Amino acid sequence: MNGLPLNRTNALGHTFAYAYDKARRLTVLTNENGETYRLDYDQTDNLIQETGWDGKITAYGYDAAGQLVQQTEYGQSNNESRLKERPETWHIHHFKRNILGQLIEKQSRKVSDRNGQSKDEGISRTRFEYDPITGNLTKARNQHSSVELAYDELDRLIGETTVHNGQSATVGYQYDPLGNRIRTILPDGRPIDYLYYGSGHLHQISLDGEVVSDIERDKLHREIKRTQGSISSLYDYDPMGRLKSQRTVWSSAQTLHGKQNPLAGGAVNRRYAYDKAGNLIQSADQRSGVLNYIYDKIGRIQEARNSQTGRSETFAFDPAHNILSDKAAEGKGGNLVSGNRLKEYNGIEYTYDALGNLIYRQLPNGENQYYQYDLENQLVRAEIKKPAGNTEIWTYAYDPFGRRLSKERQDKLAWTSTDPKRTHFVWDGTRLLQEYTYKGSYTYIYTDQDSYEPLAQIFDNAKDGKQYLAYFHNDQIGIPREMTDIHGNLLWYGEYTAWGRLKKDECVYRNAHQPFRLQNQYFDEETGLHYNLMRYYEPEAGRFVNQDPIGLLGGDNLYRFAPNTQEWIDPWGLVKLGGVAPYGSKKHVGDNLDAHEMLRNAFLKDSPLTTITNRQGAKGNPAMGLTKDLHRAVHDAEARLRAAKGMGRNDYFKRGKDEIRIMYRAMQEVLVENKKVITQNQLRQMRKQAIKFAKKHKCY
Known part of the structure; x- marks a missing residue:
């Protein structure tokens, strides 16, 4: 062989x-x-x-x-x-x-x-259904909903209309000549506008003509300042382009109004430190203290310890990357998880159906949760039997693309609770755009058109008819740690376990609503699970509740999230964004991500140093899974770097090492420094693989 x-x-x-x-x-x-x-x-x-x-x-x-x-x-x-x-x-x-x-x-x-x-x-x-001329998908429908899609003459999506339970919601889009999205039109007609620098980097976001945030960047186009109402968030980076610190200060140009709490203006103050491999080894926060992280030799989290309290979380895994309970780790039980189906973890019991879906979870407090799935293996019903004897029943519905459209409580006691009984969701592609309850609507704005990090929340209160703007403050991996109002007052803050479960939070303002966890995860209070677009995430054990819909294409262990949550994100519940696989590998098939090579296949085909004559010959070239927008942004950055050297967009250096160097810089600028979707360590690992491939083909 x-x-x-x-x-x-x-x-x-x-x-x-x-x-x-x-x-x-x-x-x-x-x-x-x-x-x-x-x-x-x-x-x-x-x-x-x-x-x-x-x-x-x-x-x-x-x-x-x-x-x-x-x-x-x-x-x-x-x-x-x-x-x-x-x-x-x-x-x-x-x-x-x-x-x-x-x-x-x-x-x-x-x-x-x-x-x-x-x-x-x-x-x-x-x-x-498809357009007979362009081939674009124009309509999709299932038993719960229908979705209609409209495009402009350049085949860019300009409208999406979803009908569910008799309610219709249309989201519109507009673009500039460079393809940047400059406007998102909400179902009620209000526009979210995006203003860009000449370099194509986001500079300002506004809602219905009112500025939500101004963004300033350094010479490397990294975000260094973000206005968030009366305060500004400041960001500093280490020499490798990793976030070193973040803090909030009063915006000097602001005139302050309204009642302010003592933490206003200084709501956020965090510092980060990394090891030589790029792993986060320390996070110092003014409220939660100093957290130190320890990893094993393959990057799996082993311990998270608070220096102030001395409290720690420790983790052990079997060789196939299944987390083990404390007893198993100590040798008091089985230390291999059969078939990757975790049956017990620290007092929680798990049971699966024949297809690998989690159907029963018993919590240490005696609560029993039963789950039912549809033919797409999507969670459609949860029955929660409380220790006190009462039972909650929740149902969930999805559109043809697997996005959750609604969740509803249906047991007899539902109407005796003051919590929302039904929530309706509106989507911007694969990101949550709005949620509606009887209390009103919440609209979410993100840090960039390619990002899953929330920037702001607009609450339209059905009770008083007023609009309230709140801001998210996220850590180095995009998890919200604080929320502030337009005056800089602290509304909410939280602390998380190493696997992203909210272990402590404080609602300074009792009506604060913060549903986000790890990137693109929505917290369901009824079950404690996180909705992660294509699957649900169980934050106690840091795993998904069922197998990856794309099978081995998403990784060897079909329940695994990632080695750790300090470095990796999985916004779709499929393949980890930034995952690297050889060009031509099935690893990137079916994940809706573009395969981006550090050593371009066109260079390999045109180079006189190689015998590669077509794309098939480039099979094995390391490629990273990126969204189409990120893929385009990297190539735009690459074109600017080539232009600075007097080269055209499709001009190449003679040797592969120079090609790798320029693409590495473009990917670092876009993916590490600006979008923050991968880490420096992930990028360096890809560079090593690209160098190895180039040397193998004698073009380095």
């Missing part, structure tokens, strides 16, 4: 192995726990069956053109005769396509066993 990897061994000595058939197709993976994941193919190399680490079987069927037309999730048995012994539910999905191969319908049905007899238990359909 010349050139094919047979195993990889990490710094802890744990080995992950690969096996192939005679046709050089990957057939068996063996993880660090010694468990296997099997892949079977037909004679035309189509993948026809996967058997997961936990024994879950998924089968695929194709038409004569090789297009996927059926997917069956069997659970742990694909033999009907065996269902008498082990009753299970199967999900069968059928795909219909138009003449261009575009998906026009997905029909899903649930088949379950009753006394050894298969029985249909429900069908759902999702349909898609």
Whole structure:
């Protein structure tokens, strides 16, 4: 098997192995726990069956053109005769396509066993329509909603209308000639406007003509000052471009009005320190104190200790990256998690269905939570049995793209509570734009059009008809730590565990509403889970409640979030943003991210130093998963750097080391310093892989 990897061994000595058939197709993976994941193919190399680490079987069927037309999730048995012994539910999905191969319908049905007899238990359909000329998706609908999409002559999205439960919401978009989004139009017609520098970097955000925030940058285009009402947030960076400190001060030009609390103006004061590998090793905060972080040799969080209180969180993992309870870590129980299905963690018990979805969680206080899922493995019902004996029932609905549209409490006691019984959500792409309850509406503005870090919240109070503006203050990874009002008064602050659970918060203003946790995670108070777009995150154990919808494309452990939450983000609940995989790898297929190479494939094809003549020849070139906007922003930064050297956008250096150097600088400017979506350490690791690839092809 010349050139094919047979195993990889990490710094802890744990080995992950690969096996192939005679046709050089990957057939068996063996993880660090010694468990296997099997892949079977037909004679035309189509993948026809996967058997997961936990024994879950998924089968695929194709038409004569090789297009996927059926997917069956069997659970742990694909033999009907065996269902008498082990009753299970199967999900069968059928795909219909138009003449261009575009998906026009997905029909899903649930088949379950009753006394050894298969029985249909429900069908759902999702349909898609396209523009016959441009091929753009124009409409999608499922049993809960419909979404219509409109585009301009450059195929840019200019409108999205969602209809759910008889309510319609339209969000509009406008762009400048460079493709920057300059306006978002809310369903009620109010505009959010964005003003950019000539360099293309965001300078100002306003709502309905009123400035929300002004942004100042240094010569490297890094944000160094952000106005947030009567105060300003200041940011300093270390020589590697990492956030070193952040603090708030009074804005000198502001005239202060309104009642101020003692912390106004100085609501935020934090410092950060990193090790040579780029890991955050210390965070010093004026309220929570100094937190020190320790990692193992492969970057997994081992300990978070508060220097003032002496309190600490400690963590241990099995070789396949499953978190272990304290007892297991001490050798008092099993120290391997079977099939990556965690059954117990520090007093919390977990139970899964045959498809790997978490269906039961028992908390240490005696609370029992039961979960139900639809045919897309989306959480649609939660039944919470409280220790006091009362029961809450919540239901959830989603649009055709998997975005949550509503959550509603439906038990008999729902109307005796003063909390919202129903919340309706409006989306800006994959970011939460608005939420509506009987109290009014909340509108969210983010730090950038590509960012998932919240900047401001506008609350339109249904009770008094007034509008209230509040600001978020986020830490180095984008988690909100404080909220302030327009006068700089502290409204809310919180402290988190190492895995992103809010362990302590203080509502200085009792009506403050802060639902965000890790980037693009929304906290559900009823369950304690975090809605993370495509999945739900369980913050006690730092894992997702079900398997990754994109399977192995999102990582080897299908429940894993990341090695730690101090360095990694996963805004979609799929592949970690900034994850690196070889060009041509399936790692970036299906994740809606563009593959961006540090060593451009066009250079490899054109360089006289290599024998690469086409994109297929560049297979294996390290590529990072980026959103389309981030991908474009990096190439724009690259073009400016080339222009400074008298080069055109598609002119290249003779040697790969110079190409890597200029792309590294462009990616650092956009992804590390400005957007803050990856860390310096992640970028350096990608550079190492790019250098290795260039040397292999003798073009470094």
